Amino acid sequence: MPKADSAGPLARKDGYADLRGYAGIGDGRTVALIARDGSVDWLPIPALDSVPVFAALLDAENGGRITLAPVEAYTTTRAYIPGTNVLQTTFTTASGVVRLTDALVTGVAGRLPWTELARRIDGIRGSVEMRWAVEPGRALRTAMPWVDNTVHGPVIRVGGVMLSVTGFEHGANEPGTHHLDGAFTTSAGSRHLFAVSGTSREPIHPPNPRNVDRGIDRTVDNWRAWSREFSYEGPWADAVQRSALALKLLIHSPTGAIAAAATTSLPETITGGKNWDYRFAWVRDVAYTLQAMIRFGLREESQAAVSWMLTTIRKHGPELEVFYTLDGEIPDEIVRTEAPGWRGLGPVVCGNDAKHQLQLGPYGDLFDVMRSYVDAGNILDAETGRSLASVADQACDDWQKPDAGIWELEQNRHYTTSKLGCWQALSSAVHLAKLGEIPGDAARWETERDRIADWVNENCWSEERGAFTMYPGSDELDASILLHAPSGFNRGERMSRTIDAITAELGDGPLVYRYTGMREEEATFVACAFWRAGALACVGRIDEARALMDELIPLANNVGMYAEMIDADSLDFAGNLPQGLSHLSLIYTAILISELSD
Template identity: 65%
Template sequence: MEESLPEALSTERIDGYVDLRSYGAIGDGRTVALIALDGAIDWMPVPSLGSIPVFARLLDGEDGGAIELAPSDPFTVTRRYLPGSNVLETTFTTATGRARITDALVTGVAGRLPWLELARRVDGLEGSVHFRWRVAPGTRFARSSPWVEQTTHGKVIRIDGVTIAVKGSDHGPRGGGPRGLQGSFTTSAESRHLLIVAGTADEPLHLPDAASTDRTIDRTIQNWQLWSSEFSYDGPWADAVQRSALALKLLIYSPTGSIAAAATTSLPESMSGGKNWDYRYAWVRDLAYTVNALIRFGLREETHAAVSWLLTTIKEHGPELHIFYTLDGDTPPEVELLDAPGWRGVGPVAIGNPAKSQLQLGIYGDLFVTMRRYVEAGNLLDAETGRLLASVADRASDAWRQRDSGMWELEELRHYTSSKMGCWMALDSAVALCELGQIPGNSERWKSERDAIRDWIEKHCWSEKRQAWVAWPGAEELDASVLLHAPSGFDRGKRMSTTIDALREELGRGPLLYRYTGAEREEGTFVACAFWMASALACVGRQEEATELLDGLVALGNDVGLYSEMMDADDHSFLGNLPQGLSHLALITAAITIEELSR
């Protein structure tokens, strides 16, 4: 069944831009494409997600580049993901007929293709619909100019080492100027046309065959559905959970097993600008939550790949932990501001993230809970990893006393409450792993420091006046990240319950939640925080409230079930990068937590 679009969504473009809620996402394990309601692909890095994109109208309405495919006459739209897949199906209806586009970044017989291949299959359903298409790479943020080159195998587009070929069936390029290719065709009942865009960077390009790609689309659908059939979750909100798991799968970078925090860079957290960061990196925090979700789904391969990537990367760049790494396992570059206006002119556009050099103590908890869940799922750590984790536990035993930037990457160093709770979680998991024989050493010191952390938090971070865990000792401010430590087991009692009430009163806006006191002056509500609230409510025994809240939050995804990082508190428009892994992870965790605790 196709999903009707909410009234707030439209296909209107303003200076080349559409609402962020307009986007559906497809991917192949190496990159992600964002498809707007009008059929245009406004974001697609080639060849990899971390590349400077050649199609980036998302951030540069004039020169960013796009792949357009839509009826030439006025139309209405419905769309859906094909069940159990990341293949998007969009149906256009005009005054003369109806046609359907099936969009996929296709995979091969043995999995991900060594080149990028976008397949857009157009099936005529009723009457006739005249379509126009255009493939026009952008300037890669004013770095280079694309040009069309005639080869012995037809025209290709080249831009700074990237080669783009456009192939199809029953149509072909008819002009497009020196920097792009374009064409048109007309559907009829039961007709079929294909538009195929293939690309590589700094290597030869395989030119696709339309008939073969047509079959590959069906194989790609089957591959996605086979992956989805491995899920072991069939509880409440199953459809939303599966869609979120599929969204997370888009962010898993198959060449290494790392997991991107989001598929985009520089989408604004506030319409006043300034908070525009690159999230195409692998945060240890996000990977920890993802591994937890994958384990609960019974998905073995992705779990092992992510854990192995993380450990290999830490060993290579240690001994100190970085809060995030590149998808290839390197330390991230310095921040570079690019020459582009940003979505709807709200810049800046950046590569990199300034948080790379920060101290965030919560990362110790993220690492150890990942390893603990991995072992408890029936896996075994090698001796070198055991020694590594023992040394990290020793460092956490000292480091917890330091000030840090907190989970929210804040500039002012403080003794953030949730950071201390993360260190408690790290040492609690280290003790458990030691007792299971997975890491060497004597756990007595870790036990002692774990208990000292709890005593310190209870003494310094609780406010009798506010009846809440405050953001840091002596503060009146609140921080929604403490909600993570109901599921962690630090507090599932009365104090967490009254903290929930304080957070909802001060930071809540309907079902949504701001990150911390004062955030409403700087940004939208943070989607993951609202889902954390639902999980915390269940952990403190408030099941009915948790269920009601999650029902409301599930309804706030876009028409195909995707979530961005943030939402406007008033009209629920999307803000921040998307699809945002942390938002989808928080949905999954909330659903599973509520279901498990209601048994």
């Protein structure tokens, strides 16, 4: 498993923690991000895509947080309980040692119908004075919290969210106007707990704190039971399991949708500006996650995600949207808030402008996962078969159109990987038709598949560059072409030379920039680095692929989490986190190298 994260007293710049220092916990509906100093700086309630009432991550002054730490100076070590998303942080002071266990509690039958953050504090040695506070923020500056002293105790209201704080041996003080806090002192063998429960536009029942304490142990057992279902025992198995657990945080259990990341508006550049909301379900990311879950034999999550994806596409298709809400709807227009953003690098947005774009890549993503789903022994229903046939026909027409590409660019072009997304879709459609799983004109699909391949080989290969280029007539390079070694489009000399060209121009040590020109604009894109390792394996350069994986795995933070991007010089995280595509790419590449090594 990843090494325990250790640090001295956390240095915050302008009140903001380093992104590399966060660890995530979740309950199947939302995710909390916890800094090394024990502060919960991100927690939307009730769902991941809700406006967050704890958002110090994006607004240090008014965003809100849940703090818990020793009063005196301390150092910390922390790690997940093996096989779980339950985090343990050990604080060491001059006077003693305490262990903090953090969980978003799950119930006997799955997620609870409310959000329940439990924080258990065990005295290990000596005595340590601890202080905590529950300080909701202003919901990205759209609401003001207040404490309401009810007959059953104080609750905090923020807009439609209601919060209850309960506990035992936690030294609750008199409530403030906008927050609740308390202090207590541990001793060797002592146990203390406080819990924050939340609902949105619903009544709340403050839980019995002893039940919450037992719920932490139940949550550990639930996570361990899930982890035991894994079937992967190949190389880098610990990193693969931790990445799978990170992905599990992003699965929206009410629908089966899979969020691209747990946050919004964390900048991709040191100057800000590339700030996007990733709390939506991209067809691409859902497809990649499904590939991993099918490989692991996780039948329940696979079935839920497939059902969500097909139902959503049928509802809004046959044209594919780039992404959907976690409830399977077309996203609303983007909203820009007054929050300043992480370290002032705004804007902070809810929504994503890419929803207006034409992207052809999702055709390939959809069909590739349906091919894997069927090949794993599943059978398509008649309505799904007809729907997929309609989408395949649409791909036959749409591949000739310019689009925004995988990187959601402002200028539409005939991007190479977009054409290959359609090639991949039609290849899989032909395969499914031959198995009798989908109806339709397979001869047309086969003809258009071959036409796309000929077009790409004729127009997108540059002998001068020794590579497939980003689009016809360009000498620019695009790391996403590396995805089409695993897809089977090319595993020969041309792909091998393309890998070398991308390494020379876009590579920086083990890391890779997305495409030509990005070195000056943003950090490296984590997924691209894993794509390069996978492509190396596909062209027979297994030893290079393995060596690259050995360099990439340690670039996660010390609890095994990846953001979207990593600065090649400082190794600082950038972009939203935990980023599903980063973890997906690690898993997919590890499996690919393992299979190609047999």
